Every structure is written in structure tokens, then in C-alpha cells.
Amino acid sequence: MSAARFAVTAIGNAIVDIIGRCDEDFLARHGAAKGSMRLVDAETVQRLYSEMGPAIEISGGSAANTMVGLASFGGKAAFIGKVADDEFGRIFRHDIGAAGVAFETAAVSGKAPTSRSLILVTPDGERTMNTFLGISTDLDQAEVDAATVTGAGVIYLEGYLFDQPHAMAAFRHAAALANNAGRAVALTLSDGFCVDRHRNAFLDFIRSDVDILFANEAEIASLYETANFDEAANRAAADTKLAVLTRSAKGSLILADGVRHEIPVEPVVEVVDTTGAGDLYAAGFLYGLTSGADLATAGRLGSLAAAEIISHVGARPQTNLGELARSRGLIA
Amino acid sequence: MSAARFAVTAIGNAIVDIIGRCDEDFLARHGAAKGSMRLVDAETVQRLYSEMGPAIEISGGSAANTMVGLASFGGKAAFIGKVADDEFGRIFRHDIGAAGVAFETAAVSGKAPTSRSLILVTPDGERTMNTFLGISTDLDQAEVDAATVTGAGVIYLEGYLFDQPHAMAAFRHAAALANNAGRAVALTLSDGFCVDRHRNAFLDFIRSDVDILFANEAEIASLYETANFDEAANRAAADTKLAVLTRSAKGSLILADGVRHEIPVEPVVEVVDTTGAGDLYAAGFLYGLTSGADLATAGRLGSLAAAEIISHVGARPQTNLGELARSRGLIA
Numbered sequence: 001m002s003a004a005r006f007a008v009t010a011i012g013n014a015i016v017d018i019i020g021r022c023d024e025d026f027l028a029r030h031g032a033a034k035g036s037m038r039l040v041d042a043e044t045v046q047r048l049y050s051e052m053g054p055a056i057e058i059s060g061g062s063a064a065n066t067m068v069g070l071a072s073f074g075g076k077a078a079f080i081g082k083v084a085d086d087e088f089g090r091i092f093r094h095d096i097g098a099a100g101v102a103f104e105t106a107a108v109s110g111k112a113p114t115s116r117s118l119i120l121v122t123p124d125g126e127r128t129m130n131t132f133l134g135i136s137t138d139l140d141q142a143e144v145d146a147a148t149v150t151g152a153g154v155i156y157l158e159g160y161l162f163d164q165p166h167a168m169a170a171f172r173h174a175a176a177l178a179n180n181a182g183r184a185v186a187l188t189l190s191d192g193f194c195v196d197r198h199r200n201a202f203l204d205f206i207r208s209d210v211d212i213l214f215a216n217e218a219e220i221a222s223l224y225e226t227a228n229f230d231e232a233a234n235r236a237a238a239d240t241k242l243a244v245l246t247r248s249a250k251g252s253l254i255l256a257d258g259v260r261h262e263i264p265v266e267p268v269v270e271v272v273d274t275t276g277a278g279d280l281y282a283a284g285f286l287y288g289l290t291s292g293a294d295l296a297t298a299g300r301l302g303s304l305a306a307a308e309i310i311s312h313v314g315a316r317p318q319t320n321l322g323e324l325a326r327s328r329g330l331i332a
Numbered sequence: 333m334s335a336a337r338f339a340v341t342a343i344g345n346a347i348v349d350i351i352g353r354c355d356e357d358f359l360a361r362h363g364a365a366k367g368s369m370r371l372v373d374a375e376t377v378q379r380l381y382s383e384m385g386p387a388i389e390i391s392g393g394s395a396a397n398t399m400v401g402l403a404s405f406g407g408k409a410a411f412i413g414k415v416a417d418d419e420f421g422r423i424f425r426h427d428i429g430a431a432g433v434a435f436e437t438a439a440v441s442g443k444a445p446t447s448r449s450l451i452l453v454t455p456d457g458e459r460t461m462n463t464f465l466g467i468s469t470d471l472d473q474a475e476v477d478a479a480t481v482t483g484a485g486v487i488y489l490e491g492y493l494f495d496q497p498h499a500m501a502a503f504r505h506a507a508a509l510a511n512n513a514g515r516a517v518a519l520t521l522s523d524g525f526c527v528d529r530h531r532n533a534f535l536d537f538i539r540s541d542v543d544i545l546f547a548n549e550a551e552i553a554s555l556y557e558t559a560n561f562d563e564a565a566n567r568a569a570a571d572t573k574l575a576v577l578t579r580s581a582k583g584s585l586i587l588a589d590g591v592r593h594e595i596p597v598e599p600v601v602e603v604v605d606t607t608g609a610g611d612l613y614a615a616g617f618l619y620g621l622t623s624g625a626d627l628a629t630a631g632r633l634g635s636l637a638a639a640e641i642i643s644h645v646g647a648r649p650q651t652n653l654g655e656l657a658r659s660r661g662l663i664a
Contacts, residue, residue: 055426
């Protein structure tokens with residue numbers, strides 16, 4: 001196995017987030033389940049946008065956020081995902097590149113627009129996402145650059161892409177490339193409802209291709225159809241080499257080689273916006289893992305990055321995470 | 333004089349801000365004077381954007397920010413300004429409308445894009461603006477809706493528009509309409525360099541048409557070509573009925589009918605981004621003035637709104653300013 005050019009290459013939806021505040025009633029009126037991600041069509045995204053309050057635009061996308069977090073720690077990261085040749089596509093490309101992440105997937109003209117997610121943040125800081133998957137759904141096998149995949153120590157895949165048959169094929173292709181090259185394959189389940197929509201496909205893929213599984217409580221409960229967290233965790237540990245399970249305020253649990261590591265959360269003064277908490281936990285964990293930290297330290301790096309991201313609006317870090325981790329003595 | 337439909341109608345540049353952090357070296361390398369606004373062409377905005385770090389997009393525009401602040405206090409506000417029929421134009425229109433400000437100026441297709449300002453925030457929280465005046469420069473007299481102007485108690489004009497001959501004519505037209513209808517005309521000088529570029533035009537306009545003048549120290553120094561603040565303040569008081577002068581950390585000074593009101597600043601835990609400090613001071617002041625508060629209270633409302641805006645990124649309030657002012661006992 002040759003030396004890796006990137007610590008991690010991620011494949012995911014390239015999205016610009018449109019983030020605004022709303023009250024619980026607004027979610028109820030629009031049939032949005034708090035804390036979830038739902039896919040909406042162009043008409044619904046238009047209607048919701050016209051009814052929501054003032055917003056700000058920040059680049060997002062789950063796996064893209066993770067790669068930006070990894071780069072902020074000082075890790076070498078690449079991203080594969082699809083944008084259109086439009087204003088939001090230019091914003092996405094600028095922001096991920098300026099954060100130091102390699103992003104070479106070509107923009108597409110004259111088809112669907114760049115994907116966007118209307119993110120509604122309630123007073124408790126919880127985010128509810130309404131995603132219009134414009135051009136993202138178009139990602140296909142041909143756009144998964146083999147050198148970018150096999151040139152990374154870990155290939156990180158975003159579960160949201162399971163909602164798109166084209167992208168699923170691209171996923172399997174990337175996993176096969178990575179496995180053949182002796183690279184590790186990581187998957188994040190992304191969302192409980194998404195897991196519910198594609199449970200069997202997820203299970204098959206995890207058992208056949210995945211080395212590292214990231215999930216939160218709702219996602220792992222949905223995957224194994226049990227509300228018993230310990231049972232779900234044990235099944236995840238049986239299905240993958242390394243299971244990384246986040247539990248919001250209860251911290252996280254890492255299971256590997258029959259050992260359980262319980263990781264506390266990093267305290268936060270005020271939870272402003274939970275968008276990206278899981279994405280940034282994954283960033284910290286993957287940075288630790290790919291830079292030789294032990295699993296407990298990798299988990300604490302995840303907690304630290306998650307704490308930074310939920311203390312402000314948006315899912316891209318506003319602090320240099322490497323410096324932050326050094327100031328805490330977590331990395332040298 | 334009939335009852336006003338709006339407390340204030342503003343005319344200004346309709347802009348989306350692209351806000352990112354940079355160090356002092358970056359400003360020096362790009363020849364940008366810290367704290368200023370400079371106009372840049374399409375090529376320069378492209379180059380700067382490609383070299384700046386990750387950014388977020390938030391609706392802006394000086395007078396537009398002021399109207400959004402006024403609406404957040406509970407005042408009735410309208411805005412006249414020009415956007416293109418593009419993504420940034422839709423963002424601007426959504427955000428100002430969702431904030432409760434009437435905005436009826438039609439979007440323009442197939443000409444210049446919606447105006448944008450690259451705002452670089454240094455570690456001290458100071459903002460430096462690089463503005464590409466796309467379609468904004470196209471605002472002309474025909475687009476200044478007479479009913480929207482004469483239907484407001486105060487017409488508020490943004491000095492930045494002096495950089496555009498077309499817009500200057502629209503200004504004079506609006507001021508004439510307002511004066512004929514017995515409405516008050518307010519002007520903000522906007523920027524010291526802008527005043528320097530158009531000193532005589534500003535002085536003529538102030539002496540002939542302006543009732544209320546807003547300026548900061550640099551702007552008033554530039555207008556009267558003196559570094560002596562008291563001298564400049566006295567000259568402003570002689571030239572207008574009401575001079576409202578902001579002095580950053582030194583608070584503000586209001587001069588009217590031979591009386592000086594010195595207003596303290598509102599304390600801020602951390603200055604995150606000074607973008608919009610003057611705009612929001614004007615919002616608080618105009619809300620107070622148009623809702624019957626005395627001048628000292630109007631000034632304190634200005635200080636309060638300015639403190640809110642500099643405690644976070646972006647020039648649009650993240651708090652309901654009316655509730656904030658009530659919690660401080662400044663309004664009933």
C-alpha cells in the first residue's frame with residue numbers, strides 16, 4: 001500500500017445551507033420533524049423559503065463539513081461532490097477550497113441548480129433541514145476520480161447519498177476501489193429517516209464494505225430497529241471493525257476489537273445551532289485516527305470539534321481546530 | 333401633511349455581503365485601507381474572492397441594514413434599491429422582506445449582477461469593505477416611487493450613492509419630493525473616502541436639502557476638512573437642523589437647536605465584527621425619533637442597536653431589537 005496523498009477523501013452532497021431561526025409552531029405548520037433532514041422538491045423549497053425569516057448562507061453538506069473540519073485540524077482532505085455552474089456552486093467551491101480541501105469535481109451547466117438546504121433553527125438550538133438535492137443527485141461513477149479515492153488513507157462516505165440511485169452506484173464503486181487499494185472505508189449514516197428509507201441497502205453495504213461506521217443514537221436505532229442502544233451498539237460492533245456512536249449530551253461510544261471507549265462531551269457555554277455536530281465529531285475523530293492518536297484521544301478531538309461547531313451558527317468551523325486542540329493538550 | 337404610511341423610507345445600495353476573516357497582512361497586500369469601503373471592479377472582486385478565506389453570505393447594504401434594524405424595533409420601514417434577477421438578488425429580496433421591510437423596486441434582468449461587498453474582518457473585529465456595485469449603479473429617478481417617498485415621515489439617504497451620477501439624480505429627486513411633502517430628509521455620509529470624493533456635492537446637498545445628518549468622526553472630519561472634532565460638529569450643527577455624530581468607543585453626540593446631547597456607548601462583551609455599527613445606530617436613533625422619544629433616548633436606542641450588531645458577524649440583527657430595548661426600559 002503506497003503512502004496516502006490525502007488522510008481522507010469524502011464523497012457527499014455539495015450543499016449551500018440557508019440558515020434561519022423559527023419557532024416550534026413553524027415546524028409543525030410545515031410538517032417538518034424537528035432534528036431531521038427531509039428532501040423537498042423545488043416547489044416546496046420555494047414556498048418554505050418565502051415563508052421563513054431572514055437567513056444567512058453558509059457552505060455545508062455533511063461530508064464536506066467533515067473534510068473542512070479535518071483540514072482545520074491540519075489534516076489533508078479531499079472532497080468529491082457535484083455543483084452546478086451557478087452562484088451557489090461558486091460559493092461552495094470557494095469556501096471548501098479556501099479551507100484547504102482539494103475539490104476537483106467539475107461544475108455542471110444547464111441542468112439542475114446547486115443543492116441547497118433550508119435549515120430552521122429553533123430556540124433550543126436544534127436544527128431541522130429541508131434539502132433540495134439539485135445537481136447533487138447527478139453524481140455518478142464516472143465522477144469518482146480513482147486517484148483521489150485510492151490516494152486517501154480513508155474514504156469517507158455520506159449516507160445521505162443513499163437517497164440517490166446514481167450516487168449509490170458511485171458509492172459502491174468508490175468502496176470497491178478503496179478496498180482493492182487496501183484503504184479503509186468509512187460511512188456515516190447521516191439521518192434516521194434516511195436509514196429507514198434504505199435500511200437493507202445500508203446493512204448490506206456495511207457488512208460487505210465498511211470498516212468504520214459513524215452513527216448517532218437515532219440512526220443506529222433505525223438501522224437495527226431497536227430502541228435499546230446497547231443492543232444496537234453491540235450489533236454495530238459485530239458488523240464493522242470500528243463503530244463510532246455519538247449520543248448528543250451523553251457523549252460518544254467507540255467500539256473496536258471488543259473494547260468500549262466512552263468519551264465525554266466537551267462543555268459548551270450555549271448551544272446556538274446544532275447543525276454539523278455529527279459532521280465535526282467525525283472530523284475530529286478521523287483526524288485523530290489518521291494522525292496516529294489512540295481511539296480515546298480521537299474521540300475527544302471529535303467532542304472538541306463538535307463543541308466548537310454548535311456554539312455558533314453554521315456547520316463550518318470559525319476557529320482553527322488544530323490550534324484549539326493544541327491549546328487543550330490533545331495534540332502536540 | 334398626511335399621516336405617514338412608513339416611519340422611514342430609505343434609498344441605498346442593495347447589497348449582499350460576503351464576509352470572511354483575514355489578518356492585517358492580507359489587507360496590506362491587497363492595498364485595502366482598514367475600516368474603509370472601496371469600490372472594486374468585477375475583475376478585482378473575483379481576484380480578492382479567490383484569495384480570501386471561507387466566507388458567509390448575509391444580506392447587507394448600509395441603508396437597507398438601517399431599515400431592517402428599524403423594523404426589528406417595531407417601526408414601519410420601506411427600502412428603494414436595485415437588485416438583478418439572480419441568486420443574490422433573490423437572497424436580498426427574501427431577507428429584507430422577511431424582516432418586515434417593504435421593498436417593491438423591480439429586479440432587472442440581463443444587465444449587471446446584484447451588488448456584493450467582500451467584507452474582510454481583522455482579528456480586532458474591524459471590517460474593511462470591497463464593494464462591487466453591479467446593478468446598484470443603475471438606480472435612477474424613475475425607480476424612486478413617489479408614494480413610497482412621500483408616504484414616510486423621514487426619507488433616509490445613503491451617502492454611498494454619491495459615487496453614482498444616476499443615483500445622485502435620484503437622490504435629489506427624492507429629497508425634493510420629500511421636502512415638498514413636508515417630510516424630513518436624512519442623510520448618512522457613509523464613508524470618509526466617499527465624502528472625500530464628493531465633498532462639494534455633499535456640502536451643497538446638505539445645506540439645501542438635509543434636515544438630519546448622520547456621520548462618524550472620519551466622515552465629518554473629511555466633510556469639513558478638519559481633524560478638530562468639535563469644530564466639525566459645530567459646523568455640522570450650523571448646516572443642518574439635527575446632527576448625529578458617532579464616535580465608536582467614545583459614544584455619540586447629538587446636536588439640535590443649540591443643545592448638545594452626549595450619549596455613552598452600550599458595553600459589549602466582545603467586538604466580533606463592526607460591520608453595520610453605524611447603520612444600526614441610525615436604526616435605533618430613527619426609531620426613537622419617529623416614535624416620539626426624546627433625543628437622548630433616541631441616541632441610547634442607537635447605541636443599543638450598534639452594540640447588538642457588533643457582537644456577531646454580519647450587519648443584520650440577530651435579536652428582536654424592540655424586545656431588547658423594552659428589557660432595558662428604553663421603550664414602553
